[in-house]
Amino acid sequence: MPRRTRSLAAAGIAGVVLAGTAFAPASAAPETTGWGRPATSDRTDPVEARRVDRVPTPKLDWYACYDYAECATVDLPRDYDAPTGATTEVAVLRVKARDQQRRIGSLFVNPGGPGGSGTDIALAAPYFLGDDLLDRFDIVGVDPRGVAASQNVRCFPSVKEQTKAYAGLNMAFPWTKAEEKAYVAASKAVGRGCSTTGKPLTGAMSTAEVARDMDVLRRAVGDPKLTYLGFSYGTALGQYYANMFPDRVRALVVDGVLNPNAWIGQGKARNQLQETLLRSADGAYAALHEILVRCDRAGTAACPLAAGDPVASFELVAKRLRKKPVVIDDPDAGETYTVSYADFVGAALSALYAPSGYDDIIGITADLLVLTDPAAATAARRVEARTAIAQRAGTAGQQVRRGYDFPYNNGLETFLGVDCTDAYHPEDAGAWPALAAKEDKRAPYFGRLWAWGTAPCARNTWTVRDEDAYTGPFTRRTSAPVLVVGNYWDPATNYQGAVGSAALLPNSRLLSSDSWGHTAYGTSACATGAIDAYLIRGTLPAKGKVCVGDIQPFVELPEAAAAERAPASKSDLARRAAPARGEPKRLPPVVAPLPAVGSLTLR
Numbered sequence: 001m002p003r004r005t006r007s008l009a010a011a012g013i014a015g016v017v018l019a020g021t022a023f024a025p026a027s028a029a030p031e032t033t034g035w036g037r038p039a040t041s042d043r044t045d046p047v048e049a050r051r052v053d054r055v056p057t058p059k060l061d062w063y064a065c066y067d068y069a070e071c072a073t074v075d076l077p078r079d080y081d082a083p084t085g086a087t088t089e090v091a092v093l094r095v096k097a098r099d100q101q102r103r104i105g106s107l108f109v110n111p112g113g114p115g116g117s118g119t120d121i122a123l124a125a126p127y128f129l130g131d132d133l134l135d136r137f138d139i140v141g142v143d144p145r146g147v148a149a150s151q152n153v154r155c156f157p158s159v160k161e162q163t164k165a166y167a168g169l170n171m172a173f174p175w176t177k178a179e180e181k182a183y184v185a186a187s188k189a190v191g192r193g194c195s196t197t198g199k200p201l202t203g204a205m206s207t208a209e210v211a212r213d214m215d216v217l218r219r220a221v222g223d224p225k226l227t228y229l230g231f232s233y234g235t236a237l238g239q240y241y242a243n244m245f246p247d248r249v250r251a252l253v254v255d256g257v258l259n260p261n262a263w264i265g266q267g268k269a270r271n272q273l274q275e276t277l278l279r280s281a282d283g284a285y286a287a288l289h290e291i292l293v294r295c296d297r298a299g300t301a302a303c304p305l306a307a308g309d310p311v312a313s314f315e316l317v318a319k320r321l322r323k324k325p326v327v328i329d330d331p332d333a334g335e336t337y338t339v340s341y342a343d344f345v346g347a348a349l350s351a352l353y354a355p356s357g358y359d360d361i362i363g364i365t366a367d368l369l370v371l372t373d374p375a376a377a378t379a380a381r382r383v384e385a386r387t388a389i390a391q392r393a394g395t396a397g398q399q400v401r402r403g404y405d406f407p408y409n410n411g412l413e414t415f416l417g418v419d420c421t422d423a424y425h426p427e428d429a430g431a432w433p434a435l436a437a438k439e440d441k442r443a444p445y446f447g448r449l450w451a452w453g454t455a456p457c458a459r460n461t462w463t464v465r466d467e468d469a470y471t472g473p474f475t476r477r478t479s480a481p482v483l484v485v486g487n488y489w490d491p492a493t494n495y496q497g498a499v500g501s502a503a504l505l506p507n508s509r510l511l512s513s514d515s516w517g518h519t520a521y522g523t524s525a526c527a528t529g530a531i532d533a534y535l536i537r538g539t540l541p542a543k544g545k546v547c548v549g550d551i552q553p554f555v556e557l558p559e560a561a562a563a564e565r566a567p568a569s570k571s572d573l574a575r576r577a578a579p580a581r582g583e584p585k586r587l588p589p590v591v592a593p594l595p596a597v598g599s600l601t602l603r
Helices: 046-053 118-123 131-136 159-165 177-196 207-220 234-244 260-264 267-271 274-278 280-298 310-323 341-352 358-371 379-400 411-422 429-442 446-452 495-504 525-537 570-574
Strands: 004-007 063-065 069-077 087-095 105-110 137-142 226-231 249-255 326-330 335-339 482-489 508-516 546-548
Touching: 046 207, 069 118, 069 207, 087 118, 087 207, 105 118, 105 207, 105 234, 118 137, 118 570, 131 137, 131 525, 137 207, 159 177, 177 411, 177 429, 207 226, 207 234, 207 411, 226 234, 226 525, 234 249, 234 260, 234 482, 234 495, 249 525, 260 274, 260 495, 274 280, 274 429, 274 446, 280 310, 280 341, 280 358, 280 429, 280 446, 280 482, 310 341, 310 358, 326 358, 326 379, 335 341, 335 379, 341 358, 341 446, 358 379, 429 446, 482 495, 482 525, 495 508, 508 525, 525 546
Parallel strands: 004 335, 105 137, 105 226, 226 249, 249 482, 482 508, 508 546
Antiparallel strands: 063 069, 069 087, 087 137, 326 335
């Protein structure tokens, strides 16, 4: 049989593109700041209140699903200015509180994306949320309109047409001129498809519409005010809700934070790349560089790259791959893998999503040092390196193999349907090569990767808009504090996003964490405990509080440290029994913003 040859991006290694004191029941939501002092909050704008309040409270016809959950679907107005007009079906899932007698209310959760499944993360809640939260709250996940189990957005009439349009996108990012040309052409095709065939749903998928849906569903589950935990892009959704409905907040936590003004691109920034404002690449580069520096300090016993200069070694691999991809033959699997420069950078970013990902970065770099210069190593070391890379590629390919065949995969379109509708982007997709190269100069390696993900949003090809999209202000005073949580070493949502969002919200508290990976929940017992305490009891961490991650690069791991994310696939979770109280937890299955088509953001 002939061997199959495929790029490492398609195989998946390109990784990337988530007891005690009195409590406040949801039926008597606190009217205090920090739940200790009298509070005054801004009121929901009358126009916004009228939009949602005139929609009758839906009756959620729950039915048992996935062994330990309940599911429902509800038809909500596609346009809240026409509440009796066309509707869109929205899927909801809940995992009921373990202790119904002491139940506080519902905790709405969102994993990010945009385009991540709220029903997936709610179903995974027993695997990653603290036991006290699981005891006291029904965990509720909503699939945003267009996404997952909700009515799906489709930008093309068939899989065949979608596959043709996507032809230039199946990579972490383009590097050669030919790849850039193909990527721009595909981006324009996708933008046009979503602005024509994708309508009317693409014009009704803004974050503001999802916030309105969440307010109606808050009422449907019987909560006078919202309790919410959002990760990654889910922090944008949380901040939209807080500012659109500031007097309807019971407790709201955002972790791995996007500054909403940077997300949208206000004023003169409307012609800039979203990445220029969000600076995700800056966070990724800072984390990578710090890992390589700590590798050098740790010495060869802990880090093999310390035999030379780790920073220089990473750049040497990158330089070699920029000139020529390396081809790896795996006779055992009968396959050949091509590792490009984009694959290498994508794999590094994927590794940075987990607290223990530094080990993957060092291993991949060390192996590719050998494979890009075979004469520099022994035959045994060459075999070892080839086997390690092939195993990574094969395992990743089995888990996240991308292909635009049956059934219709709308994952990219769910992301774009929100981002392109929420935010302002440069006018012409043809401007992306120069703009992305500029990002790379500011934030090496990762600038291009984060920049290219929004190319289909160019305004002259993505022409559909939501006339009711919310663009601010994001400075409203909420009826209860917003807890804003940021990691120092987050590779997707730059820590400065948390700092900026906390500065915008007058009734907020910033919790910082010297943690690794994407988001703080589950990476630090300190941060996790602070989030749980606030959601349950309204107890805020002290001003200026800085937590420390449970896992630090090249430091011996604590025996119980969580290093992997909880599974998010409903079919996978349905085959398992939900963890009992006291069983070990994992990281939340969050999804980062700005995914590249040929890669995944979920670890």
